[in-house]
Structures are given as structure tokens and as C-alpha cells.
Amino acid sequence: MQTVNECSPVPAPAAARTFAGSGASASMACELVRIMRQDDANLAGNVHGGIILKMIEEAGASSSTRHCNSQSGEHCVAALARVERTDFLSPMCIGEVAHVSAEITFTSRHSVEVQVSVLAENILTGSKRVTNRATLWYVPLSLKNVDKVLEVPPIQYAGEELEEEGKKRYEEQKLDRLTTKQRNGDVIFPVINADRQTKEPFTVGYSQSSLIHLVGPSDCTLHGFVHGGVTMKLMDEVAGIVAARHCKTNIVTASVDAINFHKKIKKGCVITISGRMTFTSNKSMEIEVFVDADPFVDEPKERYRAVSAFFTYVSLSKEGKLRPVAQLMVETEDEKRRFEDGKGRYLQMKAKRQLQPPPLDQQ
Numbered sequence: 001m002q003t004v005n006e007c008s009p010v011p012a013p014a015a016a017r018t019f020a021g022s023g024a025s026a027s028m029a030c031e032l033v034r035i036m037r038q039d040d041a042n043l044a045g046n047v048h049g050g051i052i053l054k055m056i057e058e059a060g061a062s063s064s065t066r067h068c069n070s071q072s073g074e075h076c077v078a079a080l081a082r083v084e085r086t087d088f089l090s091p092m093c094i095g096e097v098a099h100v101s102a103e104i105t106f107t108s109r110h111s112v113e114v115q116v117s118v119l120a121e122n123i124l125t126g127s128k129r130v131t132n133r134a135t136l137w138y139v140p141l142s143l144k145n146v147d148k149v150l151e152v153p154p155i156q157y158a159g160e161e162l163e164e165e166g167k168k169r170y171e172e173q174k175l176d177r178l179t180t181k182q183r184n185g186d187v188i189f190p191v192i193n194a195d196r197q198t199k200e201p202f203t204v205g206y207s208q209s210s211l212i213h214l215v216g217p218s219d220c221t222l223h224g225f226v227h228g229g230v231t232m233k234l235m236d237e238v239a240g241i242v243a244a245r246h247c248k249t250n251i252v253t254a255s256v257d258a259i260n261f262h263k264k265i266k267k268g269c270v271i272t273i274s275g276r277m278t279f280t281s282n283k284s285m286e287i288e289v290f291v292d293a294d295p296f297v298d299e300p301k302e303r304y305r306a307v308s309a310f311f312t313y314v315s316l317s318k319e320g321k322l323r324p325v326a327q328l329m330v331e332t333e334d335e336k337r338r339f340e341d342g343k344g345r346y347l348q349m350k351a352k353r354q355l356q357p358p359p360l361d362q363q
Contacts, residue, residue: 030063032100035123036092042240042250044316047092049253050236052118052132056086057229059102060114060136067104067112068140071153077221078112078138080228082173083259083309085349086134090120091252091320097121099128105135106166107152112138113166137173146223146264177260203329207245208276211238215269226265231291231307235259238275239287239311246277246285247325249315254284257310257345263293265306270294278310279342280328286342287311310345 032055040051057080064078092098099119106113118132142148157163199206211234219230236253243251265271272292279286291307315323330336 030059030066030102032059032062032102033097034100035097036094038094041094042252044250044318045094046250046252046316047094047096047098048233048236048240049088049256049311050233050240052088052092052098052253053083053086053232053236053256054227054229055098055100056102056116056118056132056134057083057136057227057232059100059116060134060138061228063102063104064112064114064136064138064140067107067155068138068150068152074150075143076140076150077143077223079141079221079223079225079261079264080136081111081139081261082137082177083228083232083256084135084137084173085258086132086256088132088253088255090129090131092118092120092131095123097123098131104155106163106170107155108167108170109151110139110149111170112140112152113169114138135169141223143222146225173258176258200329202246202326203331204277204335205331207242208274209238209241209245210272210274211241213271213273215265215267215271217267220267224267226267226269226271228261231261231265231271232256232259234271234273235275235289235291235307235309236311238273239289239313242275242277242287243285243313243315246280246328247315247323249323250318251285251313251315253311254314255312255349257312259307259309261307263304263306265291265293266295268295270296271306275311277328278338279346280325281343281346283314283322283325284346285313285315285325285328286346287313288338310342 034055036047041047061078061080065076068076068078097120099121100116102114102116104112105115114136116134116136117130119128120131121128140150140152142150213234215226219226221227240251240253271294273289274292275287275289277285278288287310289309289311290305292303293306294303295301315325317323328339330339
């Protein structure tokens with residue numbers, strides 16, 4: 001079965017509308033459908049979180065680009081600017097069919113909010129379950145001038161309350177992006193294998209990992225800049241290596257904190273994706289991931305921070321049950337500070353989950 005990507009100016013499927021709750025009558029709905037194969041999954045048969053993130057971004061980009069070109073004017077392509085926290089509610093497995101539904105839920109003058117839901121379908125029984133929900137923000141870039149941000153066509157809301165809720169989400173993500181930039185001076189120095197042997201197990205230095213990737217044409221949009229989904233997939237791979245090195249068991253992505261795309265990455269750049277453990281609870285691991293770009297092919301410039309995010313992983317037994325996670329051993333003052341910051345994020349999210357009502361499909 002091949003990937004099917006359908007976009008049309010009709011309301012999104014019921015599962016997507018339940019999640020989005022936008023009621024936007026003029027949104028561009030998009031659904032992407034693909035069967036999960038062996039090369040999409042880890043050794044235990046669980047689909048990599050990066051594969052799901054890439055599909056989420058593809059659906060979001062299709063929907064927002066279609067909407068931004070829905071009125072006459074200069075053609076554009078929607079570029080990913082931010083992904084809000086994404087929870088992996090249930091692992092997807094080999095042989096299941098992924099249904100990724102995207103719906104535009106808010107537009108400002110220069111940005112588009114797209115809410116995406118992912119369903120896993122057992123094609124033998126026809127049963128479906130929700131595996132992911134995500135919110136993404138895009139900006140329309142002119143095809144003639146990549147530095148020119150175009151205006152976004154407005155959408156029609158079912159009520160003023162829904163529009164006000166969208167404005168509130170828009171202001172919150174703007175504020176959080178400014179806060180995130182304060183961390184962008186941090187650097188993760190790559191650890192070579194020989195040096196790793198000198199590190200104690202369960203320390204930050206023992207598990208931290210880096211991946212170096214040359215950005216090729218197949219990684220890029222029509223503008224010649226990296227697809228957001230490609231970047232997120234690489235980030236998830238590095239975070240997974242860090243988690244596996246720490247606990248040496250089957251690990252899966254549990255959630256991703258806000259992913260901020262600070263600067264565009266151009267074709268021909270060499271990017272370094274680096275991850276380090278910041279916090280562990282009894283059954284989860286938080287991994288900070290940075291993407292740094294070296295644009296040395298066409299116009300040599302200094303390395304810059306392009307993307308940053310926090311990934312949360314859990315360890316699973318052969319039966320798919322949560323396993324305890326070894327406590328992270330922090331050694332330096334910086335590691336202790338990052339551990340306390342991570343603990344704060346963990347407790348804050350735990351409290352928020354306890355206040356949230358269960359999804360409609362679980363009530």
C-alpha cells in the first residue's frame with residue numbers, strides 16, 4: 001500500500017474535529033494514510049516516533065500550503081515554525097495503517113495553526129485507536145523570495161469564542177518561543193566512542209550522542225530548505241539512541257515538548273543533531289536535543305542553532321509494560337541545574353494531565 005495524501009476544502013474527519021474543536025467552516029482538511037512496514041519500526045516492532053512525527057508534519061504542511069494558496073496572489077509554501085507538545089498515547093505497530101488527519105484551526109496575519117490527529121487501524125479487525133495529537137505552526141514563504149513572509153487568508157470560525165481561544169494559543173506560543181531562545185547558547189560537545197569508555201554508566205556523558213547529516217535535495221522543500229519532518233525524524237533517532245544507551249532496553253517515544261524551529265536549514269548544510277539526558281523519573285527519561293547547522297557549501301558562515309526540543313522516552317518490557325528507569329547520575333553544577341529544570345517540567349506536565357478530562361473515545 002502506498003501513501004495516500006488527500007487535501008480538500010471540507011471539514012476534517014470526526015477524530016480530528018474532536019481533537020481540534022475549532023469548528024472552522026472554511027478550513028483545508030488533509031488526511032494522509034500509510035501502512036507501517038518493517039523498516040519503520042524498532043526491533044520490538046514499535047514504529048519509530050520520528051516516522052510518526054514526519055507524517056504529522058507532511059499532513060500539516062500539505063494542509064497549510066494548500067490554504068495559503070487558496071486565494072489569488074503570490075504563490076508560497078508553508079514552512080514549519082513550531083510544533084507544540086506532542087504525546088504518543090499508544091505505540092503503533094508493523095502492519096497497522098496510520099491515518100493522519102490535519103485541520104487548520106487558527107490563522108493570524110502571517111501564521112497558520114494546524115491541529116493533527118493520528119489513528120492506528122488494525123486492517124484485520126477494522127478497529128482504530130488514537131495514537132497522537134499535535135499542534136503545528138506554519139508561516140507562508142514566497143516562492144520568489146524565501147525571506148518574504150506572505151499574508152495568510154483568514155478562515156471562518158463557527159463562533160467568536162473559538163477565535164478568541166485561537167488567539168490565546170497564538171500569544172502563548174509566541175511567548176514560549178522567546179523563552180526558548182534563552183537556552184540556545186548551550187552546547188552539547190560530541191563524545192567519541194573511546195571517550196565514552198571512561199564515563200560511568202547512567203551519567204550524562206555516557207549516554208549523550210550526536211549524529212552528523214549532510215542535507216541533500218531529497219531532504220528539502222521547493223525552496224531548497226530542509227523539511228521540518230526530516231529534521232524531527234533525525235532528532236527522534238538521536239534521542240532514541242541516548243535513551244537506549246542509558247537503560248539498554250526496548251524504548252519508545254512517550255512525548256515531545258515544543259519543537260522550535262529558530263532558523264532555516266539550507267540544502268548543502270552539514271547539520272549536527274546532539275542529544276543529552278537531562279532528567280529521569282521512575283519510569284521516564286527526558287532528553288534535550290539540539291540541531292546546529294554549518295552552512296559552508298555556498299556561503300561559509302558560522303555554525304548556528306536551528307532547532308531545539310525535549311523528548312521524553314519510556315522503557316518497555318517484552319510484554320509492552322513500563323519498566324523502571326535507572327536514575328540519572330548528575331556530576332556537574334550544569335547537569336544538576338538541568339536535572340532540576342527537567343523535574344519542574346515533569347511535575348508541571350503531570351499536574352496538567354491530572355486536571356485534563358479523558359478523550360471522548362475513552363469516556
